[in-house]
Amino acid sequence: MSFKNFCFKKSLWVFHFGGASCNNCDIEILDCLTPRYDLERFGILLVGSIRHADVLLVNGSINMRDRDRLLEIYEQAPKPILVVAIGACGCTGGIFAEGNTFAGPVDKIIPVNAYIPGCPPKPEAIIAGIVKLVKSV
Amino acid sequence: MAVYLFYLIVFPGLLFSAVTGAFLSWFDRKITARVQFRKGPPLLQPFYDFFKLLLVKETILPKKGSPMMFLLAPVLAVAGAALASVFILLPLFNISSGFKGDLIVIFYLLTIPSFSYIIGSLASGNPLAAVGGSREMKLIMSYESTFLLFLAGIIVKASGNFNLYSVISIQQNTTPFIGSVSGILLFIVGIFCIQAKLGLVPFDMAEAETEITEGTFIEYSGPPYAMIKLAKYIMLFILPSFLAALLLNGFTLKGINILWAVLKIAGVVLLLTLIRNTNPRLKIKQAVSFFMIWMNLLAVIAIVLAYLGY
Numbered sequence A: 001m002s003f004k005n006f007c008f009k010k011s012l013w014v015f016h017f018g019g020a021s022c023n024n025c026d027i028e029i030l031d032c033l034t035p036r037y038d039l040e041r042f043g044i045l046l047v048g049s050i051r052h053a054d055v056l057l058v059n060g061s062i063n064m065r066d067r068d069r070l071l072e073i074y075e076q077a078p079k080p081i082l083v084v085a086i087g088a089c090g091c092t093g094g095i096f097a098e099g100n101t102f103a104g105p106v107d108k109i110i111p112v113n114a115y116i117p118g119c120p121p122k123p124e125a126i127i128a129g130i131v132k133l134v135k136s137v
Numbered sequence B: 001m002a003v004y005l006f007y008l009i010v011f012p013g014l015l016f017s018a019v020t021g022a023f024l025s026w027f028d029r030k031i032t033a034r035v036q037f038r039k040g041p042p043l044l045q046p047f048y049d050f051f052k053l054l055l056v057k058e059t060i061l062p063k064k065g066s067p068m069m070f071l072l073a074p075v076l077a078v079a080g081a082a083l084a085s086v087f088i089l090l091p092l093f094n095i096s097s098g099f100k101g102d103l104i105v106i107f108y109l110l111t112i113p114s115f116s117y118i119i120g121s122l123a124s125g126n127p128l129a130a131v132g133g134s135r136e137m138k139l140i141m142s143y144e145s146t147f148l149l150f151l152a153g154i155i156v157k158a159s160g161n162f163n164l165y166s167v168i169s170i171q172q173n174t175t176p177f178i179g180s181v182s183g184i185l186l187f188i189v190g191i192f193c194i195q196a197k198l199g200l201v202p203f204d205m206a207e208a209e210t211e212i213t214e215g216t217f218i219e220y221s222g223p224p225y226a227m228i229k230l231a232k233y234i235m236l237f238i239l240p241s242f243l244a245a246l247l248l249n250g251f252t253l254k255g256i257n258i259l260w261a262v263l264k265i266a267g268v269v270l271l272l273t274l275i276r277n278t279n280p281r282l283k284i285k286q287a288v289s290f291f292m293i294w295m296n297l298l299a300v301i302a303i304v305l306a307y308l309g310y
Helices: A003-010 A024-033 A064-076 A087-091 A123-136 B002-009 B014-035 B045-056 B067-092 B102-123 B127-157 B164-173 B181-198 B223-246 B257-277 B284-308
Strands: A013-018 A055-059 A082-086 A114-116
Touching: A003 B045, A013 A024, A013 A064, A024 A055, A024 A087, A024 A123, A055 A064, A055 A087, A082 A087, A082 A123, A087 A114, A114 A123, B002 B014, B002 B067, B014 B045, B014 B067, B014 B223, B014 B257, B045 B223, B067 B102, B067 B164, B067 B223, B102 B127, B102 B164, B102 B223, B127 B181, B127 B284, B164 B223, B181 B223, B181 B257, B181 B284, B223 B257
Parallel strands: A013 A055, A055 A082, A082 A114
Antiparallel strands: none
């Protein structure tokens, strides 16, 4: 394991992209940063600008309008960037999969590194997903 | 010549103050986490952040705007902070630079990082960065006059000495300046000026991440952002030690006194962190009137009291 890789693993900064979400996943993601689960123990921070991000967290169903935004955000991110799809909507489309305006699950638009299914996934599941992501780097 | 380069690059300059500042930054984050009943990051977290940004991430240049100034601004910020650290820390470690009036030079050098953040944000061509830059500019205009009055108060208390080395030796021969009414008032003013200079929470409207998404630093990524982090680490160390030198008697580096020196810096940083964690972000208008009216008033009262000998 090289030094670069080690530092990258130890400080993943997260940018949160919410598609047409019902807000449950957003709440669970915020829950990960609160005292009970505290992801800052692993150096994970929520940042405000995509230019500082190492992980792009996508949740919610991606509809036609969101698709362009998501592509733009992904292209603006400094590489290497990891993409995590959270929740049933992000992973497969969930109950919106056959909707008129649905523009495909996240992995049809941008490459995805980790999937965390659930509606919404528990904070424990999100942490488990992030551990797997860190191990795969 | 070699010894000056050593001063600038290794000991009290760039390397030493950056490493100490990184540990202080960890301390700040850990205290923040403990205040919120969290566990907080590991000890080496600031180093991981810095090396990740420096070695791993890609640099993205703005399409509109001036790439040259955009890349030069973080370097200027680090250079200004490193120069200021030499001027502040040499007297603190009991090495006389033999330079009269270095308080004025330190005052100018300490503004360089903020100015280069403004230059960098305006060169990035991003509208949110422009908002952040203009807020930073207003903030500088409001706190710099207060900071100058604060320094004037110190100079009155040190009976007209402009030299940091003699300010410290006056305190060590008599009593620390904070042990008087005017000293306490000056300490309050100084703490708020430092808070604004560091861009910590009540005064972080220039980089409000929830509102204008990191404002001044929105376009920075990779190595330039690592340079900005480095400048912030250095500032987090040298501003509290400047306050310790001006009001808290400086350092004595003998035996148990080393512990006192560490505790002084840690105490000032703890105070800054607690202010940061217990206050909401102010609007820029509120910050301007806070410094222009209330802090200036307090500083003037302190100067008058110091002149009368209290």
